[in-house]
Amino acid sequence: MDYFSLIMDGVSIIGQGVMHIFFVSRLTGKKRRLWHFAVYCLALCAIQWLSLSLNVNGILSIGAGILGLYAVSRFALGNQRPISWLAAVLAFYVSQLSFGILNSVEAAFFPPFVGTPLLYLLLIPAQILFFVLCIGCYRAVRRFLDWTDDSPAPNIVLLLFPILFFFASELYILQSAYGLYYPSISFEDLRNHSILLFLQIMGLAAMLCTLYAYRQLCQGFQAKAELQSLTQASQAQKVYIAEARARYEQTKSFRHDIKNHLSVLDGLLKNEKLEEGREYLEKLEAASEALSFPYQTGNPVVDILLGEKLGLAKEIETEVSLVLPNPCGIDDFDLCVLFANVLDNAITACRANDGAKAIRISGKRQGDFYMLTFENTCADEPLPPAGTVFSNIRAVAEKYHGAVLTEKAGGMFSLNVLLNAAAV
Numbered sequence: 001m002d003y004f005s006l007i008m009d010g011v012s013i014i015g016q017g018v019m020h021i022f023f024v025s026r027l028t029g030k031k032r033r034l035w036h037f038a039v040y041c042l043a044l045c046a047i048q049w050l051s052l053s054l055n056v057n058g059i060l061s062i063g064a065g066i067l068g069l070y071a072v073s074r075f076a077l078g079n080q081r082p083i084s085w086l087a088a089v090l091a092f093y094v095s096q097l098s099f100g101i102l103n104s105v106e107a108a109f110f111p112p113f114v115g116t117p118l119l120y121l122l123l124i125p126a127q128i129l130f131f132v133l134c135i136g137c138y139r140a141v142r143r144f145l146d147w148t149d150d151s152p153a154p155n156i157v158l159l160l161f162p163i164l165f166f167f168a169s170e171l172y173i174l175q176s177a178y179g180l181y182y183p184s185i186s187f188e189d190l191r192n193h194s195i196l197l198f199l200q201i202m203g204l205a206a207m208l209c210t211l212y213a214y215r216q217l218c219q220g221f222q223a224k225a226e227l228q229s230l231t232q233a234s235q236a237q238k239v240y241i242a243e244a245r246a247r248y249e250q251t252k253s254f255r256h257d258i259k260n261h262l263s264v265l266d267g268l269l270k271n272e273k274l275e276e277g278r279e280y281l282e283k284l285e286a287a288s289e290a291l292s293f294p295y296q297t298g299n300p301v302v303d304i305l306l307g308e309k310l311g312l313a314k315e316i317e318t319e320v321s322l323v324l325p326n327p328c329g330i331d332d333f334d335l336c337v338l339f340a341n342v343l344d345n346a347i348t349a350c351r352a353n354d355g356a357k358a359i360r361i362s363g364k365r366q367g368d369f370y371m372l373t374f375e376n377t378c379a380d381e382p383l384p385p386a387g388t389v390f391s392n393i394r395a396v397a398e399k400y401h402g403a404v405l406t407e408k409a410g411g412m413f414s415l416n417v418l419l420n421a422a423a424v
Helices: 003-028 034-053 058-076 081-109 118-144 156-177 187-270 274-291 300-311 332-351 388-399
Strands: 317-321 358-366 369-377 403-409 412-420
Touching (some): 003 058, 003 081, 003 118, 081 118, 081 187, 156 187, 332 358, 332 388, 332 412
Parallel strands (some): 317 358
Antiparallel strands (some): 358 369, 369 412, 403 412
């Protein structure tokens, strides 16, 4: 091997190592560090040196490289095991596919330049084209498939099998169809290389279609889960609204009968039946308490929801200083969606916290806008990813031309929801 070939191989190995780490870190959303590149590139160089020294089959060296990239993804970047395997196989498949496509072009056009200095000049732009092709393929893969540990990746292992099939097919093409260049090339050889080029491009297209189908499947699963969550929430909120209306009718009936109750009580007192009057008064107080809410916001739906949600979390200190405008201008169903999601999230965060547990709810009006502020204690860990809960809250805010702002400081999570009561 001459010095030119040695330098070109070194550039190719180091370039592939850098692209592999970039691809895996960008694909999985993990932060890469300089030592990741150094360790992995040194490992690739050692694998290449051993394969040349021991005259080992190229497939074995590629397998060792995949294992090394898996180790970096799994233990250095901290990715899950199935995702680490898939990312490593995808990274090597793209580089080998790019190498195979370029080989088809070189095998068709480079033979006339074998043995001339012009071949060296052609190999340099070919190497640059290889890197460009790799980067383009990596960007295409990331466009159709990207995930993190927080994003859903159901049955990710199943995606590994078609990728391994594409990879095995590409390795077979590389091992069986390409070798040394000969000074001349026949029409049949040119036709065969053209067919191989077409097959490899179709393999790339098939892989991208597979990744796209998997992404659509994941989105379908996520949409189905969100729909089920919304359906359950809708049913619960209908119950709250029905209960609020029933409580309102009971209160209205009690107010209608209050004069009769007062007349009875007045008759007992006039006849000096103090004991009977006291018993009757206690019954009135019990009936009044049964109709009252532990929290008074001016909206019966919200009052019932607060009473039920916070009543089940007696270990949490609560403070509600909220009076909703009347008329509110915000549909009861939307208020139910907003408060139910916020309270569920706040109660879960408080229970996960080992220290103080507190929830504070307040609100203030500024013209047509109304600002709701929800505060709760939380653990010191990073905030969970925005899921269905926050998407429901944002949907309500957007409906009323408002906005949502979240903030975490000093073990306290704050959620501010701005609503335009006159927007709808």
